[in-house]
Amino acid sequence: MSNAQAVGDLVSQPYKYGFVTDIETEKIAKGLSEDVVRLISSKKDEPSFLLDFRLRAYRQWLQMEEPDWARLGYPPIDYQDIIYYAAPKQQDKKASLDEVDPKLLETFDKLGIPLSEQKRLSNVAVDAVFDSVSIATTYKEKLAEHGVIFCSISEAVKEHPELIERYLGTVVPTQDNYFAALNSAVFSDGSFVFIPKGVECPMELSTYFRINSGDTGQFERTLIVAEEGASVSYLEGCTAPMFDTNQLHAAVVELVALDDASIKYSTVQNWYAGDENGVGGIYNFVTKRGQCRGDRSKISWTQVETGSSITWKYPSCVLQGADSVGEFYSVALTNNCQQADTGTKMIHVGPRSRSTIVSKGISAGRSANSYRGLVQIGPKAVGAKNYSQCDSMLIGDQAAANTYPYIRSQQPQAAVEHEASTCRISEDQLFYLQSRGIGFEEAVSMMVSGFCRDVFNQLPMEFAAEADKLLALKLEGSVG
Amino acid sequence: MIRPDAPVLLEIRDLHARVEAKEILKGVNLTIRAGEVHAVMGRNGSGKSTLSKVLAGHPAYTVTGGTVHYRGENLLELDPEQRARIGVFLGFQYPVEIPGVSNLEFLRVATNARRAQKGEEELDTFAFEDLVRDRLKVVQMDPAFLDRSVNEGFSGGEKKRNEILQMALLDPLVAILDETDSGLDIDALRIVAGGVNQLATPDNATLLITHYQRLLDAITPDYVHVMAAGRILRTGGKELALELEERGYDWVDQELAALAGEVA
Ligand SMILES: Nc1ncnc2c1ncn2[C@@H]1O[C@H](COP(=O)(O)OP(=O)(O)OP(=O)(O)O)[C@@H](O)[C@H]1O
Numbered sequence A: 001m002s003n004a005q006a007v008g009d010l011v012s013q014p015y016k017y018g019f020v021t022d023i024e025t026e027k028i029a030k031g032l033s034e035d036v037v038r039l040i041s042s043k044k045d046e047p048s049f050l051l052d053f054r055l056r057a058y059r060q061w062l063q064m065e066e067p068d069w070a071r072l073g074y075p076p077i078d079y080q081d082i083i084y085y086a087a088p089k090q091q092d093k094k095a096s097l098d099e100v101d102p103k104l105l106e107t108f109d110k111l112g113i114p115l116s117e118q119k120r121l122s123n124v125a126v127d128a129v130f131d132s133v134s135i136a137t138t139y140k141e142k143l144a145e146h147g148v149i150f151c152s153i154s155e156a157v158k159e160h161p162e163l164i165e166r167y168l169g170t171v172v173p174t175q176d177n178y179f180a181a182l183n184s185a186v187f188s189d190g191s192f193v194f195i196p197k198g199v200e201c202p203m204e205l206s207t208y209f210r211i212n213s214g215d216t217g218q219f220e221r222t223l224i225v226a227e228e229g230a231s232v233s234y235l236e237g238c239t240a241p242m243f244d245t246n247q248l249h250a251a252v253v254e255l256v257a258l259d260d261a262s263i264k265y266s267t268v269q270n271w272y273a274g275d276e277n278g279v280g281g282i283y284n285f286v287t288k289r290g291q292c293r294g295d296r297s298k299i300s301w302t303q304v305e306t307g308s309s310i311t312w313k314y315p316s317c318v319l320q321g322a323d324s325v326g327e328f329y330s331v332a333l334t335n336n337c338q339q340a341d342t343g344t345k346m347i348h349v350g351p352r353s354r355s356t357i358v359s360k361g362i363s364a365g366r367s368a369n370s371y372r373g374l375v376q377i378g379p380k381a382v383g384a385k386n387y388s389q390c391d392s393m394l395i396g397d398q399a400a401a402n403t404y405p406y407i408r409s410q411q412p413q414a415a416v417e418h419e420a421s422t423c424r425i426s427e428d429q430l431f432y433l434q435s436r437g438i439g440f441e442e443a444v445s446m447m448v449s450g451f452c453r454d455v456f457n458q459l460p461m462e463f464a465a466e467a468d469k470l471l472a473l474k475l476e477g478s479v480g
Numbered sequence B: 001m002i003r004p005d006a007p008v009l010l011e012i013r014d015l016h017a018r019v020e021a022k023e024i025l026k027g028v029n030l031t032i033r034a035g036e037v038h039a040v041m042g043r044n045g046s047g048k049s050t051l052s053k054v055l056a057g058h059p060a061y062t063v064t065g066g067t068v069h070y071r072g073e074n075l076l077e078l079d080p081e082q083r084a085r086i087g088v089f090l091g092f093q094y095p096v097e098i099p100g101v102s103n104l105e106f107l108r109v110a111t112n113a114r115r116a117q118k119g120e121e122e123l124d125t126f127a128f129e130d131l132v133r134d135r136l137k138v139v140q141m142d143p144a145f146l147d148r149s150v151n152e153g154f155s156g157g158e159k160k161r162n163e164i165l166q167m168a169l170l171d172p173l174v175a176i177l178d179e180t181d182s183g184l185d186i187d188a189l190r191i192v193a194g195g196v197n198q199l200a201t202p203d204n205a206t207l208l209i210t211h212y213q214r215l216l217d218a219i220t221p222d223y224v225h226v227m228a229a230g231r232i233l234r235t236g237g238k239e240l241a242l243e244l245e246e247r248g249y250d251w252v253d254q255e256l257a258a259l260a261g262e263v264a
């Protein structure tokens, strides 16, 4: 067997999170209508402003068309064939973890996210979301001592409606795009983080999303607000069982940073990617945007995208404040028939705003991996600066990589720098490592993780090793 | 040092190999015993690097005939990494650059793979740093090279020193050094040759591929082989190299023509 083919085989490995939890679930009937939107809202006992928000979004959505500009191919999605609300049957959210269904705790244990007092991570607070609902959030009390609010968004709607009303939809308006409108109409759960003025969040915050049902869409909504001088580091992880049907995941994440605030948002996305022939897997259409509203504020996105059959995702920064900073560090790995169209938008509005984009795409198998990025410099963004670096690595000879960098500048003096490169793991490089006693699999994984190092260095320390392992896992398998 | 009773480390018999459809090795015979230093010389394109890569197991080369035994074991059926772990080392003529992979980490993983094979314990980062700092002295290399990516941006001579550093760490029994002298300045040549001499023991052996006598002035070979058109045409002692230096390779053509006549 040729080395190139062996590399191809190597990147095909079984998905380790493909199990289904057998638990009684309350689901509503398939399909989407105004009644369904009302039903979701009433199930969650929501105030009227939120119902209005949902209905407005739904009506806008009806007028919109699914976007087709991304370099993605998939059969039309039947939006009437999806269940928009599913929740494990247990009464209201439990006050204490002891009352949570042990099956759910066990599920998260199996996913490597222990929630119970004895086993939970000592320096990371976790919100665990199962299908449409949050089942537990750890360390809430400890965080509350610092004035930090970390809870599910449903709970925040009940406990802090004024904050939700003030911020929800202000970064990603309901009519922003087709999938954002859909999410705004039917979003189920997600996380809410509020860091008050001057507070440095005392621990890492993390939300773990688990899709369990086969015919349910997941529409989570996350909102993070950092007031003046506040800072927080937040990580999102996701997995789903293996089904031979596709599940739609259309999330919206909004970040707001006021003066001198900083938000670091990291994602390790490992949704089920479908099998080697492209059957099954998650359709991941996500809108993530952060607004650096205040002067000297900073928003940093780091993402490691390894799963999903389709990924459509452009975490962006609106750099409104003077001297605000936006960052985007991304690793996207595609294999088999996976398709990813991902990148970022850096919208420079404020003077001397700066942004950095580092994107690393790895394509193996017959997959397609596109970087799509926009750097926009507005007329008032005097002295704005951007640096972009987009590197692609090809494994085997059937994978594709594309780069679409768009630059729109209304500021002749702005410094916009773009570098791009494409490389292929060469037989001679692999042979060199092997001839020093390093096994074939380890050689590939060393080269891939070397390629991604600039991005992994940006992840919170607790997760950098995890990401490295995840990539190695994705690259692990039988060498034929 | 020639000792007729020393154990045979490498035994190459009638080795044939091709790359794509082209036959390059056409019957190589060579026996290397512990303690010996062999030099292989020969014109550009005669097959010297091909021989070295076939021995190391490069996937682009297909062995079409013959055998290679390493300490009695069939070397040709082992993966390249297994060959390295049991003590076969190839110093490349053109070491490749591997961006993003830290030289230090690479050296550590490689060293531990070899140590595991020998039943020695794995070295953690700290223990390895001590070892590598010690071995850096063999090639008088600046520790700053450890912090860079493998060979990335190294000058030609720096890459060659990095090869000998790897040899010093991996402690091979058979080291094949493919034109390690090319690209080295005069001082570096002396340092590298000194390093190779320092690493030589009665238990291991070295196969030097070179074009120049100046390397053989520094590392005295026990045998000199002349390679031509994919085989070893002549073998002699260190004086054969001096003869080549004087006469060049013209005589090779006559011998090859004579050989071709014999075959026909
Ligand atoms: N991968 C390859 N594809 C095609 N031809 C090859 C390949 N590798 C080697 N060759 C050919 O095989 C022949 C022998 O090459 P080799 O590199 O072994 O020579 P060499 O003796 O090491 O030469 P030099 O002294 O220049 O290093 C050359 O004609 C070379 O072009």
Ligand SMILES: [Mg+2]
Residues within 6 Å of the ligand: B048, B049, B050, B093, B178, B179
């Ligand atoms: Mg050569």
